[in-house]
Amino acid sequence: MKNLFKLSLITLLIFLASCARQKENNPKYAANLEIAKSFMLAHGTEDIAAQSAMIHDDLEWHMPVYGSEMADAQGLKNALAYYQNEFDNLNFTADYWLPGVDETTGLFDGSTRVYGTWTADHVASGKSIKLTSYHSFAFTDGKISGGGDWFDFGGMMNSLAADTEAASEE
Numbered sequence: 001m002k003n004l005f006k007l008s009l010i011t012l013l014i015f016l017a018s019c020a021r022q023k024e025n026n027p028k029y030a031a032n033l034e035i036a037k038s039f040m041l042a043h044g045t046e047d048i049a050a051q052s053a054m055i056h057d058d059l060e061w062h063m064p065v066y067g068s069e070m071a072d073a074q075g076l077k078n079a080l081a082y083y084q085n086e087f088d089n090l091n092f093t094a095d096y097w098l099p100g101v102d103e104t105t106g107l108f109d110g111s112t113r114v115y116g117t118w119t120a121d122h123v124a125s126g127k128s129i130k131l132t133s134y135h136s137f138a139f140t141d142g143k144i145s146g147g148g149d150w151f152d153f154g155g156m157m158n159s160l161a162a163d164t165e166a167a168s169e170e
Contacts, residue, residue, distance in 0.1 A: 055143060086123055095115045
């Protein structure tokens with residue numbers, strides 16, 4: 001019984017040490033996290049030029065629209081401009097930021113992800129939105145090279161369309 005306890009303790013210590021070492025093996029995470037935070041902040045201030053400077057030319061981005069294909073750098077820039085034209089007072093409040101992992105190894109890879117809530121005012125209807133979301137960011141050479149947005153785009157737009165149609169009928 002005493003040997004089983006020692007073995008369990010040693011196993012636990014090795015596991016904890018490997019977890020701590022995993023984070024230390026990704027020195028790019030802290031810098032990438034700051035880039036992702038700056039990207040989200042620039043969206044809120046409608047600074048498309050700052051956002052564009054953070055986007056890698058070879059970007060592949062998962063769009064939140066049902067049935068859409070992966071977007072390239074220009075596709076993401078177009079989507080960002082769309083949101084900035086359609087909404088005022090864009091604000092993202094992060095619930096928490098987490099390190100990302102390599103999909104094949106499960107090890108931290110320097111990427112980051114965030115859960116949070118967007119609030120904004122729709123220009124055409126005047127209606128305010130509150131939208132929970134998930135965003136992921138992968139990096140190449142200090143620029144955002146992959147990731148995506150996950151939120152209920154269709155539901156949000158449907159709720160705004162009803163108000164926009166009613167306002168235009170008056």
